[in-house]
Amino acid sequence: MFKLRTNLLLFLSGISILLVSCNMNEENLTEKAVKIHDQILTVDTHCDTPMRLLRSGFNLGEKHDSREGGGKFDFPRMKEGGLDAIFFAVFIGQGDRTEEGNEKARNYVMEIFDAILTSVDENKDIAAIATSPEDAYEIEDKGKRAIFIGLENGYPIGNDLSLIEKYYGMGARYITLCHTGNNDICDSSTDSDGPEHNGLSDFGINVVKEMNRLGMMVDVSHISDPAFYDVLEISNAPVIASHSCARTLCDNPRNLTDDMLRKLVENGGVIQICFVSEYLKTPEPFPERDSAKYALREKYKNFQNLSDTEMDSARAEWYAIDREFPPELATVADLVNHIDHIVDLIGIDHVGIGTDFDGGGALKDCYDVSEMGNVTLELLKRGYTPKDIEKIWGGNLMRVFRKVRDIAEKES
Ligand SMILES: [Zn+2]
Known part of the structure; x- marks a missing residue:
């Protein structure tokens, strides 16, 4: 009896030692994660919050509650989550492809551009507009948040190539060629009527070339598989998928297959993993x-x-x-499963983060921008080194961004 008790005590104290050391490990890891997260440049390449700016009364400088309809992003929560830079999407859904429809689209995106520039200006003590990789690092050094702009959907270009330079001039540094429907540039991966151009249209080929000339990143998220392969053949610069995941882990047409990922390596591009649950995990x-x-x-x-x-x-x-x-929302662990898969397949240099906050992105344990540190903690738990984590959080994207610009400068 006594012996049994001693053994039980020994056994129990063994467990408590184990528990204590687990907790200590967890604490150490959390501390380490906070430190890394703070030291590196963290970039999110896709956020749809600007749509909210068109509604009166939404102030990016005020803190909102994401669980009470306050959206997933504002500057105070961006700071809380240790996010240094973000690409605001100037998003427009696909509408009529007529002269009238195109004009409406042009006017609408101008409103969003204006709203972004005004909101950032109204909060210039916290944030600043960025248009180059160097800007992001400089703005971070000043303790502010860098706001980039991307145009989500090439629809407002209509059939006027000169508008690409106009949007570049207004600060846009990528264009997502289409959205959920086909447009004059290319086929979408999710158009219910199926393909129309079987990839990029002739006009789309010129759009890609013009973006290369200007030094604007081509975003292949949302476009159909044949359009993806066409873009990679035409583009003389690396491309980005600003918010997509791996199709091997979640069979959704918005995600990239392993073959597409291998082609992305040849191109030198990067896939930015998205927080939309249905792209991360096949829903029940x-x-x-x-x-x-x-x-x-x-x-x-x-x-x-x-x-x-x-x-x-x-x-x-x-x-x-x-x-x-x-x-049922996906988790940070599900997100990092996609990163693991991509790193196993094509290495550490071609993956990043593009949340799609306020466009459907939200994880159970990273529900809004204030919880971004949880991603770093999970990466650390999985054995990624600080250097790896730096690449995932922004290094890879900035490499592509620089390269796209340098190729354009060399050719001009
Ligand atoms: Zn999207």
Whole structure:
């Protein structure tokens, strides 16, 4: 009995020692993660928050609650999450490809460009507009947040190549060639009518060449597989996928296959892993939620060509469905599984982070920008070195950005 007790005590004290050392390890790791996160340049290549700026009263300088409809991003939370630089998407959904539709699209994106420039100017003590890789590091050194601009959807270019230089002049440093529908540039990976150009159109070929000439990054997220291969053949500079994941781990047309990832290495480009749960993890069936969302899409004609009031109602109803049937969100561990897969397949130099916050991105344990440090902690737990983590968080993207610009300068 005594012996049994002694053994039990010994056994129990063994467990508690183990537990203590686990906790200590966890603490050390957390401390180390905080330090690394603080020292490196952290960049997110895709965030749809600017859409919110068109709604009156949304101030990027104020802290909001993401669980109370306050969105996933504002400057105070960006600082809290230790995020140094972000690409704001000037996003426009695909509408009519007519003279009138193109004009409407041009006017709409000008409003978003203006809203971004105004908001950043109103918060110049915290943030500054960046247009080059060097800007990002300089702004970080000043203790401020760097705001880059990317145009999500080439639709507003219509069929006027000269507009690309105009958007470049307004600060845009990448263009996502299309969104969920085909446009005059290329096919989308998710157009319900299927392919139209079987890749890039002739006009699209010229768009890619013009972007190369200007030193603007071509973003292959959203485009169809044949369009991806066309872009890689035409582009003389590396490309980015600003918010996509690995199709081997989650079979979604928005993700890149292993073959595409291998081609991305030959091109020297980078894939920025996205926080959208349905691109990270095949969702469990949820018929009530799916049919409610489907009905909403039908009601608001796939959210295309809506007036501001219709858009507000559609958004409110969308969030109401989320509250009634909350989706099972992917986790930081799921996200890092994609990074692991890509690193195993093509090495450490071609992967980064592009959240899609306020465009569908949200993880259970990184629900908004204030929780970005959790990604660094998970990377550290998986054995990534500080150098690896620096590459994932921004080094790789900045290498591509520099290269795209240098190629353009050399050719001019
Ligand atoms: Zn998108």
